[in-house]
Amino acid sequence: MVPVTYYLTLSALMFTLGIVGVVIRRNAIVVFMCIELMLNAVNLSFVALSRLVGNLDGQIAVFFVMVVAAAEAAVGLAIIISLFRSAKSVETSDANQLNG
Amino acid sequence: MTALFFLVALVLLISAVGVVASRNAIHSALFLVGNLMSVAVMFAMLNAHFLAVVQVIVYAGAIMVLVLFVLMLLNIKLENQPALGKLVIGLAGLGGLAFLWMMVPLLQRSFAAIPQSAVDVQGSVREVGKLLYTQYVFPFEAASLLIMAAVVGAVMLAKRRYRA
Amino acid sequence: MEIVILLIKVFVVFNVIMGLASICTWVERKGSALIQDRIGANRAGAFVETDVFLLKPVAFVVRWLGILGVINTLLCDAVKAIFKEDFVPEGTSQFMHCLAPFMAVLPVFVSFAILPLAPDFEVMGYHIRPQLATIDAGVLFLLAMGSIAVYGVALAGWTGNNKFSLLGGLRASAQMISYELAMGLSIVSVIVMYGTLDLFEMVKAQSSVWGIFQSPTAWLSFIILFIVGMAETKRGPFDLPESESELVAGYFTEYSGMKFLVFWLGEFAEIALFSAIIVLLFFGGWNIPFVQLPEGAWWAALIGHLVLMTKIMFFCILQIVIRWTLPRFRYDQLMNLGWKILLPIAMVNLMIVAALKVF
Known part of the structure; x- marks a missing residue:
């Protein structure tokens, strides 16, 4: 049986990588993917803690995080496409105009 | 079991680094697929079988396919601006380390105090489904509304606008 | 001993895939000749x-x-x-180019692991369940694998590094994710009908009446699943991703030699997979109508296996005949069929099945 702390440490590392990615990457789609990375880190710790506590509520929370992530993907990618249409690029630094 | 855990953890961390570090956005996306699959394996190891399958269907099968699709459609390969300076990357790394350092006491103290539950929860489809349709039925319905709104929003945003 | 049984199971499942795929190849070549009034090889x-x-x-x-x-x-x-020469186009990652065929084939082969291939039997004191992996999520696993299958195709289209390949890959992935919804809903209606996720239990539930006659709308799920199966294999009237008159060969234009053969094999394995799913869900699996085989005997399991294979071959041949009979859809027709016809029908069907189950 792997101790729950291992899973939590792994989740912390993954979350940190996600944060660093959001900070250093400038492609909007990659930034979006780093956010997914962070969401997954949180999901992992939810499931690990659900086992630690001994009930299923944590897993239900993960289910709803997935729902939100799916909705976020649909809207986020639509925003990125419309950004590409107006700025001809998906770099976050090119999206610097208020009118499009 | 522990050996399997460390193997999967290694794959997970390497692919997470790959997402952040690769210059090519499509490589990033493929690394993220690897990462999500190894998270699914982790879920299965934690007895969350239903979530493992849903992770593959929703993340690997829907979200990442959509991302890849957009990447290929826009056909952007490399970031066309010069790479960030070493200083900025170093600072970001330092920030990450600071964040980790902040987590360490949290991991050590807070969770070590909670005893491991004697009940080995089984996240089977039946159990999760039962909970989802009884205790959490209202959030479940709200989630369906959220998805509906997201669908409408996505169509409105991505539709070509005809200027009057 | 457990390991030996597992290895035998792996061997049998692998042979079933290869056997079905190669028979399909032969039927495709000679059958198409028969349909087109040629002689063939x-x-x-x-x-x-x-x-x-x-x-x-x-x-x-x-x-x-x-x-x-x-x-x-x-x-x-x-x-x-x-x-043949193993050709890798210039300007792509060689690793990705090699990865694509395997990504396309892997989900199909892995899906066979959860299909029950014969009734359970006892031999030498061991109770054997002829199913490689028994997992809790059951049929949902098939959906998960089906959704991964998109990657191989998308990757193949991208690593081809030319416009026709990319167009083929885009068309294929758009087609697959559009039809997956209808597939998911029709499989969910089957799950509601039987009240279980386990394929083994589903086949057991059909020992007296075949699944397609168990519910007044089961035939609707069957038709949806059959159409979706043909669309997911990217064949038949749905072969836009590889339409040779427009895109050379679509996403596998740049593949030659063994890598092309792997794609080809995966395509036929997928035909066999969808036929197997349809037979197991709707046409009684290994059950023979009006005949009750004794439970637990090894010869009964063998007969059951042969019956199952015969039924699977029937649906494979049906798919091949349809592929050589119908002309290709137009792209908007394809999308309309998936989103405006199959998806609403699948939803209504699910509601009807659920209502019948409750009341």
Whole structure:
């Protein structure tokens, strides 16, 4: 049986990588993917803690995080496409105009 | 079991680094697929079988396919601006380390105090489904509304606008 | 002993996949010839003669296999593919280019692991359940694997590094994710009908009445699943991703030799997979109508297995005949069929099945 702390440490590392990615990457789609990375880190710790506590509520929370992530993907990618249409690029630094 | 855990953890961390570090956005996306699959394996190891399958269907099968699709459609390969300076990357790394350092006491103290539950929860489809349709039925319905709104929003945003 | 049983199961499942895929290849080649009023492959091995008396029966068999085209389609094609130049286009990652065929085939092969291939039986004191992996999520696992199958195709289109490949890859992934929704909903309606996720239990539930007659709308789920199956294999009237008159060969334009053969094999394995799913869900699996086989006997399991394979072959041949009969859809027709016809029908069907189950 792997101790729950291992899973939590792994989740912390993954979350940190996600944060660093959001900070250093400038492609909007990659930034979006780093956010997914962070969401997954949180999901992992939810499931690990659900086992630690001994009930299923944590897993239900993960289910709803997935729902939100799916909705976020649909809207986020639509925003990125419309950004590409107006700025001809998906770099976050090119999206610097208020009118499009 | 522990050996399997460390193997999967290694794959997970390497692919997470790959997402952040690769210059090519499509490589990033493929690394993220690897990462999500190894998270699914982790879920299965934690007895969350239903979530493992849903992770593959929703993340690997829907979200990442959509991302890849957009990447290929826009056909952007490399970031066309010069790479960030070493200083900025170093600072970001330092920030990450600071964040980790902040987590360490949290991991050590807070969770070590909670005893491991004697009940080995089984996240089977039946159990999760039962909970989802009884205790959490209202959030479940709200989630369906959220998805509906997201669908409408996505169509409105991505539709070509005809200027009057 | 457990390990030995597992290894035997792996061996059997692998052989079932390869056998079904190669029979499909042969039926496709000779059957298309039959439909188009040609003769088809009939040369390789057809003129084998020998003067040695003992080898005469061997030569006779080889001659007939040659005339029927078996040697041509199974042996010669494979040897030819192995010895062809392995071409990698310039400007792509070689690793990704090699990864794509495996990503396309892997989900199909893994899906076979959860299909029950015969009734359970006992031999030498061991109770054997002829299913490689028994997992809790059951049929949902098939959906998960089906959704991963998109990657191989998308990757192949991208690593081809030309416009036709990319267009083929985009068309294929758009088609697959559009039809997956209808597939998911029709499989969910089947799950509601049987009240279980386990394929083994589903087949057991059909021992007296086939699944397609168990509910007044089961035939609707069957038709949706059959159409979706043809769309997911990217064949039949749905072969836009590889339409040779527009896109050379679509997403696998740049593949040659063994890698092309892997795609080809995966395509036929997928036909067999969808036929197997349809047979297991709707057409009674290994059950024979009006005949009750004794439970637990090894010979009954063998007969059951043969019955199952016969049914699967029937649906494979049906798919191949449809592929060679119907012309290709237009792209908007394809999308309309998926989103505006199949998806609403699948939803209404799910509601009807659920309502019948409750009331």
